[in-house]
Amino acid sequence: MRIAIVPGSFDPITSGHLDVIRRVSHLFDKIVIGVAVNVAKTPLFSLDERVELAQAAVAELANVTVESFDSLTVEFAVAKDAHAIVRGLRAVSDFEHEFQMAQLNRELNASVETVFVMASPEYAYLSSSAVREIAEYGGVVKSLVPPVVELALQKKIASAKGG
Ligand code: ADP
Secondary structure: OOEEEEEEOOOOOOHHHHHHHHHHHOOOOEEEEEEEOOOOOOOOOOHHHHHHHHHHHOOOOOOEEEEEEOOOHHHHHHHOOOOEEEEEEOOHHHHHHHHHHHHHHHHHOOOOEEEEEEOOHHHOOOOHHHHHHHHHOOOOOOOOOOHHHHHHHHHHHHHHOOO
């Protein structure tokens, strides 16, 4: 069985992530989205919220599941019997960091291959941090995230403002 993991912070999952996940779901038998516990900055959404939103967003994709992980990415891949780590590339600016991580991960475990998927042009500008910022200032995120995330952002911002 060809299994791949798609690791990330998913704070929150966006239409750009979903586009990559949908596209690779046709290439592998099984995809496990790995929501990383270890986020450098304090995330807007808790780990449980990030997992639940990702689960709701991929509910219609039969071969995609969501789990959290608190280990090295390659260790999570091995634990899931995956031979591939899928990462999305939006711009040249993503490249250096991704290249470095892929080399390090290969150093740690050469049997796990990193596979890069180019962002679709309509999502090439999209990031979770941009979505968080737009939502915080009351902007419209409808086309940027699945409906379940749009709702969760509205609730989160309202409760942060005490409303
Ligand atoms: P991380 O904190 O590990 O970068 P993210 O949740 O921000 O986690 O992203 C997870 C993966 O999805 C990364 O490979 C990232 O490059 C990719 N990604 C994020 N946004 C997009 C997008 N709009 N299009 C394609 N790939 C994306």
